[in-house]
Amino acid sequence: MTEELSRRPADDTDADAGQALWQACVEQLAQDLPETQFNTWIKPLVAQVAPDFSKLTLLVGNRFKLDWIRAQYAGRIAALLESIYGQPVTLELALAQRESVARTYVRPVAAEPAPVASAAPEAAPPADAPAVSGFRNRLNPALTFETLVEGTANRMARSAAMHVAGSPGHLYNPLFIYGGVGLGKTHLVHAVGNRLLQDKPDANVLYIHAEQFVSDVVKAYQRRTFDEFKARYHNLDLLLIDDVQFFANKDRTQEEFFNAFEALLAKKSHIVMTSDTYPKGLANIHERLVSRFDSGLTVAIEPPELEMRVAILINKARVEAAEMPEEVAFFVAKNVRSNVRELEGALRKILAYSRFNQKEISIQLAREALRDLLSIQNRQISVENIQKTVADYYKIKVADMYSKKRPASIARPRQIAMYLAKELTQKSLPEIGELFGGRDHTTVLHAVRKIAAERQQLTELNQQLHVLEQTLKG
Numbered sequence: 452m453t454e455e456l457s458r459r460p461a462d463d464t465d466a467d468a469g470q471a472l473w474q475a476c477v478e479q480l481a482q483d484l485p486e487t488q489f490n491t492w493i494k495p496l497v498a499q500v501a502p503d504f505s506k507l508t509l510l511v512g513n514r515f516k517l518d519w520i521r522a523q524y525a526g527r528i529a530a531l532l533e534s535i536y537g538q539p540v541t542l543e544l545a546l547a548q549r550e551s552v553a554r555t556y557v558r559p560v561a562a563e564p565a566p567v568a569s570a571a572p573e574a575a576p577p578a579d580a581p582a583v584s585g586f587r588n589r590l591n592p593a594l595t596f597e598t599l600v601e602g603t604a605n606r607m608a609r610s611a612a613m614h615v616a617g618s619p620g621h622l623y624n625p626l627f628i629y630g631g632v633g634l635g636k637t638h639l640v641h642a643v644g645n646r647l648l649q650d651k652p653d654a655n656v657l658y659i660h661a662e663q664f665v666s667d668v669v670k671a672y673q674r675r676t677f678d679e680f681k682a683r684y685h686n687l688d689l690l691l692i693d694d695v696q697f698f699a700n701k702d703r704t705q706e707e708f709f710n711a712f713e714a715l716l717a718k719k720s721h722i723v724m725t726s727d728t729y730p731k732g733l734a735n736i737h738e739r740l741v742s743r744f745d746s747g748l749t750v751a752i753e754p755p756e757l758e759m760r761v762a763i764l765i766n767k768a769r770v771e772a773a774e775m776p777e778e779v780a781f782f783v784a785k786n787v788r789s790n791v792r793e794l795e796g797a798l799r800k801i802l803a804y805s806r807f808n809q810k811e812i813s814i815q816l817a818r819e820a821l822r823d824l825l826s827i828q829n830r831q832i833s834v835e836n837i838q839k840t841v842a843d844y845y846k847i848k849v850a851d852m853y854s855k856k857r858p859a860s861i862a863r864p865r866q867i868a869m870y871l872a873k874e875l876t877q878k879s880l881p882e883i884g885e886l887f888g889g890r891d892h893t894t895v896l897h898a899v900r901k902i903a904a905e906r907q908q909l910t911e912l913n914q915q916l917h918v919l920e921q922t923l924k925g
């Protein structure tokens with residue numbers, strides 16, 4: 452922070468900039484932490500930032516949470532604040548008054564499901580999960596076709612989705628959209644709902660995350676309210692359901708979803724689903740459901756190509772009332788390649804850095820704002836190093852990384868190494884496949900998606916990956 456900024460009297464701009472600092476930090480945590488941890492511990496926090504940015508106070512709901520956040524996350528949050536702001540920011544934790552706790556951070560994807568306490572099959576919903584009552588479509592009005600940048604990566608999915616929004620109940624029913632994390636699947640399904648409601652405001656539309664559907668089944672079961680449940684789900688005109696891979700191993704949920712599916716298709720209502728993998732790649736989902744998922748149109752969303760990433764950055768900067776010069780957008784897009792959510796995180800860092808330091812957005816500024824991210828890349832982690840580190844960790848031979856052996860004790864570490872190779876290096880899928888004994892790029896893609904999805908659900912795997920990442924990043 453500049454001297455000049457610290458001497459200015461506090462005003463609304465300072466308050467906004469303070470929230471922007473916290474927002475940028477939260478964005479990063481949303482990427483770094485497993486979703487359940489993020490939803491449980493970080494999302495409900497409310498931040499108060501001193502006008503001179505010297506101190507950030509986090510208001511926490513109760514003493515237990517306060518102690519836990521202090522023990523588990525305070526160090527990480529302080530380090531993040533310093534890296535975003537460029538100077539140390541004192542972090543304090545305090546117990547919140549009730550009203551302030553009600554103001555919670557909203558993830559950009561919005562319309563999120565209530566957090567589910569654990570990934571255990573058919574886990575009971577947390578006590579504070581909102582009850583299923585009164586009809587709400589749960590659509591985020593900001594996620595429309597207009598705000599979704601089109602590119603080769605999403606062209607087919609987008610045009611199928613537009614078709615469904617224009618004439619639901621006809622072609623492409625169900626529409627099944629799959630792809631890796633942060634590629635715009637949720638955005639696209641909201642866009643379908645928003646467009647349909649624009650044309651037909653009375654249509655009965657519902658967006659729901661699969662976890663919330665599970666939670667609704669559990670509640671209906673506990674309270675014996677299956678009639679209400681059916682009345683809600685079987686009478687829709689359009690059901691948009693996100694991340695159906697979460698149905699894995701949840702037999703009762705799958706049965707109820709099957710019933711809802713059949714009822715909706717029979718009355719020519721439309722169903723749009725998303726998942727991290729194609730229907731036949733779904734694990735632990737009943738065959739009769741998988742075959743139904745695949746019975747309409749299945750389309751993939753791929754990671755965005757360079758030009759699309761540039762367009763997304765420029766558009767998103769405009770939404771934030773900032774101008775990002777094209778050369779800066781190219782610089783960022785070349786360095787942040789994995790998914791759009793990470794691109795948004797990088798943009799937020801740059802905007803926050805530019806505002807705090809009152810500097811124009813330039814390549815130099817982007818370089819400074821993203822120095823952590825770039826320094827990780829500059830360390831140039833090699834695929835060979837990943838293979839060796841993972842082999843050591845799981846006590847298998849490095850040669851097994853290239854071999855055709857398939858026992859789980861070997862295949863799984865190999866998949867983990869492929870996942871890390873995609874995460875931590877700039878290598879393409881075919882290049883990685885080549886380095887793993889000449890495997891096909893689809894094998895690598897399958898491994899990457901599988902491990903990425905399991906990481907969200909399995910705490911132990913997530914911890915192992917965390918250790919491996921830290922070891923490799925040095």
Ligand SMILES: Nc1ncnc2c1ncn2[C@@H]1O[C@H](COP(=O)(O)OP(=O)(O)OP(=O)(O)O)[C@@H](O)[C@H]1O
Pocket residue numbers: 559560594598599600601605630631632633634635636637638639727763791792795
């Ligand atoms: N083509 C795009 N144009 C504009 N914004 C996009 C595009 N693709 C993704 N986004 C934005 O990127 C963010 C992540 O997208 P979204 O949540 O839809 O991803 P997802 O594929 O559903 O990810 P996940 O599997 O993790 O739920 C959102 O803020 C979304 O608006």
